[in-house]
Amino acid sequence: MAYGLKVYSANGALQIDSSDGTHIMYQEYASGTTSTANSFSYDGGTLNYGTVPAVTITGFTRGEDLVFIQPTGSTAGVRAYCFINPNGFTIKTNVATSFRYHVFKKVTSLSAPTSDYGLVIKNSAGAHVFNQDVLAGRIKGRITGSGAIFMTGKSLYGLATLKYSRITAAWTPQRGKIHGWVTEWNSDRDQVQFKSVEISGQGYAASTEAELSTATYVDLTSPTTLILEAPDP
Amino acid sequence: MATYDVNIFAMAGNQWGEPNTIAWNGAGGETTALAPELDAGDIVRFKKGGTASSPTVSGFSGNFWTSSSTINLTTSYQSKTVKTGGTPGTLATLTATNSTVSATAYFKYAGAPPDTSIDDVDDQIITQGSTSFSITIANGSSHTIYEVRMPSTSGAGAYTGTVVGTLTGNGTLTVTSNVPNSGYDQLYFLSGRRTVANGGSNAPVGIQSFTIVHETAGSTVGDGGTGTYGLRVYDASGEIVLDLSDRVIVFSDHVTGSLTSSQTTKNVTLAKQATCVIDLEPETSLISGGYAQRQNILHTSVSGTALSINRTSVYPGGDSSQTAQSTTYNFLAIYDPE
Numbered sequence: 282m283a284y285g286l287k288v289y290s291a292n293g294a295l296q297i298d299s300s301d302g303t304h305i306m307y308q309e310y311a312s313g314t315t316s317t318a319n320s321f322s323y324d325g326g327t328l329n330y331g332t333v334p335a336v337t338i339t340g341f342t343r344g345e346d347l348v349f350i351q352p353t354g355s356t357a358g359v360r361a362y363c364f365i366n367p368n369g370f371t372i373k374t375n376v377a378t379s380f381r382y383h384v385f386k387k388v389t390s391l392s393a394p395t396s397d398y399g400l401v402i403k404n405s406a407g408a409h410v411f412n413q414d415v416l417a418g419r420i421k422g423r424i425t426g427s428g429a430i431f432m433t434g435k436s437l438y439g440l441a442t443l444k445y446s447r448i449t450a451a452w453t454p455q456r457g458k459i460h461g462w463v464t465e466w467n468s469d470r471d472q473v474q475f476k477s478v479e480i481s482g483q484g485y486a487a488s489t490e491a492e493l494s495t496a497t498y499v500d501l502t503s504p505t506t507l508i509l510e511a512p513d514p
Numbered sequence: 515m516a517t518y519d520v521n522i523f524a525m526a527g528n529q530w531g532e533p534n535t536i537a538w539n540g541a542g543g544e545t546t547a548l549a550p551e552l553d554a555g556d557i558v559r560f561k562k563g564g565t566a567s568s569p570t571v572s573g574f575s576g577n578f579w580t581s582s583s584t585i586n587l588t589t590s591y592q593s594k595t596v597k598t599g600g601t602p603g604t605l606a607t608l609t610a611t612n613s614t615v616s617a618t619a620y621f622k623y624a625g626a627p628p629d630t631s632i633d634d635v636d637d638q639i640i641t642q643g644s645t646s647f648s649i650t651i652a653n654g655s656s657h658t659i660y661e662v663r664m665p666s667t668s669g670a671g672a673y674t675g676t677v678v679g680t681l682t683g684n685g686t687l688t689v690t691s692n693v694p695n696s697g698y699d700q701l702y703f704l705s706g707r708r709t710v711a712n713g714g715s716n717a718p719v720g721i722q723s724f725t726i727v728h729e730t731a732g733s734t735v736g737d738g739g740t741g742t743y744g745l746r747v748y749d750a751s752g753e754i755v756l757d758l759s760d761r762v763i764v765f766s767d768h769v770t771g772s773l774t775s776s777q778t779t780k781n782v783t784l785a786k787q788a789t790c791v792i793d794l795e796p797e798t799s800l801i802s803g804g805y806a807q808r809q810n811i812l813h814t815s816v817s818g819t820a821l822s823i824n825r826t827s828v829y830p831g832g833d834s835s836q837t838a839q840s841t842t843y844n845f846l847a848i849y850d851p852e
Binding site: 288289290291292293294295296297303304305306307325326327343344345347364365385387396398399400411413414415416417418419420421422423424425426427428429430432440442443444445447448449450451452455457458459460475477479484485487490491492493494495496497498499500501502503504505506507510512 | 634636637639665666697698699701703720721722723724725727729730731732733734735736737738739740741742743744745747748749750753754755756757758759760761762763764765768770785786789790791792793794796797798800801804805806807808811813814815824826830831832833844846848850851852
């Protein structure tokens, strides 16, 4: 590299590279707190997750932007997964609570930094590769399949994502269940688990053996999520 | 009280060498295992068809029926009634005879039913490496034997498969055989059975099904370390914008497209290596008409720039009698350098 700047983390993970045009960091675009989840119900003895009213983000770009969430309050065992909408996101959760969120864009899609302090880094094309004004996507962990990240005293957020893992059928009058991958927080929000759990009792009530088979879906692949550290919005 | 009909079709032999024949049609089991259960007061009606002049049905025991006389079949129904006070599980072996040939069918005297009103048994995920699993039987009865069964392979019914775990009354029922391997799942059926000694017929009665999933091992990658060198950047409020202990998120690619009606797998090369893929438009109508919408539920795996998009079937419910369907995908891929 004949010019510019490369920055590495303490263990050598590349953070900033002004000479690589494909190394496009994510930095904060918007943040806030949602409304409280509602519309909880029960089916087949299982809680159907409640819904946080959809959050609309002006300028949101589905296909580029990332959302990270964290429940407010100190209730332990809050679980959530998230739909990405064309103009924002919708959270589904097991507890009637609100969520803090941070929305990240590619730094190349953000407005240029306006402050007159800090570190300005541009690439050879003159585009900013780091914006000193706004939060970077400060990743504290990546979990593939079931796992947990525990960082005492850190405020941890989970990536807004959705992956169903199982749809089951049961012999009528029982109902099958629907399972999905959720992020779960402890009361201090410094421990995050990622795991597959029941999220709905609205699986299928089968009347025949054939329906037990056709109404069942099982996916044993292990999705990946990212865990972020961020301050309160 | 229920009424069951039996039609004995019997043909007389003749001078051209055609033999006597007889066939049992209607109620009755061909084997003792298939014997239908009859309750006190139930009526079974018998009549004949065919050219045989005087076929009969015999074997009516006074321990099972209100009348033990043999029936000389006619083209009109004649009835037999199940007596009260019989012994649960008793078999009635009835024989229809046409001269030199005969046919046999079986009925069973029903008993008091097992207690099937137990608390729901939920599906479970068992941890990687497990060699057994347990379910809890609660609010059951001591007169009922609860059995976990494998799916039937004979087509005889959901609750006739091999028993892999058993428990009398309430408690913990542990299954140690036929546990799915890591990365697989298994459907089980739970049935209840009340023995003759407890006033039942000993026949299994279905309660519910449940699924056990044996999880695969997960993996975790931590932060950017805790060394003493690197860059720490603060904003005007003193909040850390970037720290030497961070790893960062990097954009990889946004990919959209479709799988054809014959594709269960599609490989896509990403613009930049990725570690995490977000499904931006996951299927949300998961079951339709009894069919899990497997044709639209996608899963991915990524290694470097190689993204593999997969689905378990091109058919709704995995049922090949359905129409194979194409589907679309919309994924955001991101990368977090280690």
